Amino acid sequence: MSPPTKLTTANTSHNRGASKAEDHKVQSIVLAGNPNVGKSVIFNALTGSDADVSNYPGTTIDIARGHLGKDELADTPGIYGVSSFNDEERAARKMILSADIVINVVSAITLERDLFLTVQLVEMGKPLILVINQWDEAKHRGITIDLNRLAAEFGVEVLTCVAVKDEGIEEIKAAVAKARPGKIRPELLELIEPILNQSTSTKEITQAMAVLIVEGDEPTATACGITSPSHSCLLYTSDAADE
Numbered sequence: 001m002s003p004p005t006k007l008t009t010a011n012t013s014h015n016r017g018a019s020k021a022e023d024h025k026v027q028s029i030v031l032a033g034n035p036n037v038g039k040s041v042i043f044n045a046l047t048g049s050d051a052d053v054s055n056y057p058g059t060t061i062d063i064a065r066g067h068l069g070k071d072e073l074a075d076t077p078g079i080y081g082v083s084s085f086n087d088e089e090r091a092a093r094k095m096i097l098s099a100d101i102v103i104n105v106v107s108a109i110t111l112e113r114d115l116f117l118t119v120q121l122v123e124m125g126k127p128l129i130l131v132i133n134q135w136d137e138a139k140h141r142g143i144t145i146d147l148n149r150l151a152a153e154f155g156v157e158v159l160t161c162v163a164v165k166d167e168g169i170e171e172i173k174a175a176v177a178k179a180r181p182g183k184i185r186p187e188l189l190e191l192i193e194p195i196l197n198q199s200t201s202t203k204e205i206t207q208a209m210a211v212l213i214v215e216g217d218e219p220t221a222t223a224c225g226i227t228s229p230s231h232s233c234l235l236y237t238s239d240a241a242d243e
């Protein structure tokens with residue numbers, strides 16, 4: 001089956017025809033991941049002293065924002081999945097939905113747990129890189145991780161990092177420019193296609209929104225004017241995430 005043309009094109013229009021440096025459209029980049037994987041340490045290493053902390057609108061949640069080259073970088077609240085059950089999740093969901101590029105940070109020592117979110121983020125179709133942090137701890141504990149296999153499974157670049165020692169930070173900066181949308185399971189693609197087809201010139205439904213709607217995310221469905229049953233049981237009871 002060939003993928004529908006709307007897939008992964010929602011936030012990449014700025015890439016078209018941007019041949020000169022001055023044409024660079026400021027990209028919105030977010031760090032996303034589970035709590036305690038090292039997002040804030042990576043954020044500080046990437047942005048240096050250039051950072052501001054402010055409340056996410058309407059909440060008391062602190063969001064750090066800074067710059068990565070010409071682009072904007074924000075640190076999202078730690079989440080185990082993209083959904084809308086509490087303020088942290090709602091803030092993270094909105095920030096991820098409006099981002100151009102996602103840096104998904106996972107921990108090498110809790111990789112199996114963390115990859116649940118990775119599957120979801122990759123399938124939302126934003127250009128993404130996967131950063132495996134706390135690599136020092138993994139080495140210390142004798143944990144080995146097949147990076148090539150992860151890159152092949154997800155279809156995105158996979159990097160390692162020891163944020164507390166500033167190792168791998170320059171590599172993240174270089175990889176962001178090459179971030180690309182990863183793979184989506186054919187069965188999920190089939191489920192989101194009818195939703196993508198309801199997109200109009202005035203109401204654009206992106207792949208990321210369609211994936212959340214299929215997973216039963218009510219606020220996203222309501223915002224898109226769609227009533228859709230949740231398929232999350234169908235989607236996440238398989239062993240796709242830990243193979």
Ligand SMILES: Nc1nc2c(ncn2[C@@H]2O[C@H](COP(=O)(O)OP(=O)(O)O)[C@@H](O)[C@H]2O)c(=O)[nH]1
Nearest residue numbers: 035036037038039040041133134161162163164
């Ligand atoms: N050993 C080790 N610890 C790290 C690394 N990166 C972060 N940490 C520690 O992990 C904890 C959580 O980091 P933090 O950036 O607050 O995680 P966040 O919740 O994802 O923002 C802190 O105690 C950090 O010092 C790393 O690469 N190696």
Ligand SMILES: [Mg+2]
Nearest residue numbers: 039040041075
């Ligand atoms: Mg943090």
